Amino acid sequence: MSEQTSEPADADGPLFRAAQRRAAEVDDGVPGRRRKAWARFLVTAGLALAEGFLRNTFVWGAVLFSLVAIGSGVTAGDMAWAVPLVVSGVVGIALVFWSIARRWSFGRQWAVLLGVIIVQIVLIIVQWRSQ
Numbered sequence: 001m002s003e004q005t006s007e008p009a010d011a012d013g014p015l016f017r018a019a020q021r022r023a024a025e026v027d028d029g030v031p032g033r034r035r036k037a038w039a040r041f042l043v044t045a046g047l048a049l050a051e052g053f054l055r056n057t058f059v060w061g062a063v064l065f066s067l068v069a070i071g072s073g074v075t076a077g078d079m080a081w082a083v084p085l086v087v088s089g090v091v092g093i094a095l096v097f098w099s100i101a102r103r104w105s106f107g108r109q110w111a112v113l114l115g116v117i118i119v120q121i122v123l124i125i126v127q128w129r130s131q
Helices: 014-028 034-074 079-101 106-130
Strands: none
Touching (some): 014 034, 034 079, 034 106, 079 106
């Protein structure tokens, strides 16, 4: 069997790619320098883990705000608010999952997450304030 090495993609983010490089430094390190390589790897891997946790939190936050927008649109009682809220919620959920499934670049994924959250919050607040 051939061993496959997977290179990190743009979607993985800079911290994950740095942690993978640091892991290679540990593997290839000279015994005298291996301790420093381990320390650099652990710091970088911890930061990558924190970034991954933050990104997953934003993914589910964007989905949650989209669901709240859909629910707010369904219960709005006014077609002028129902249509934009429901459409923005469905499009927001689709964009979030599409950006992850298609492995868009790290920056584009974050732009989608933040954009969806901001649009949903603004629509919900404006709809709420107008009633």
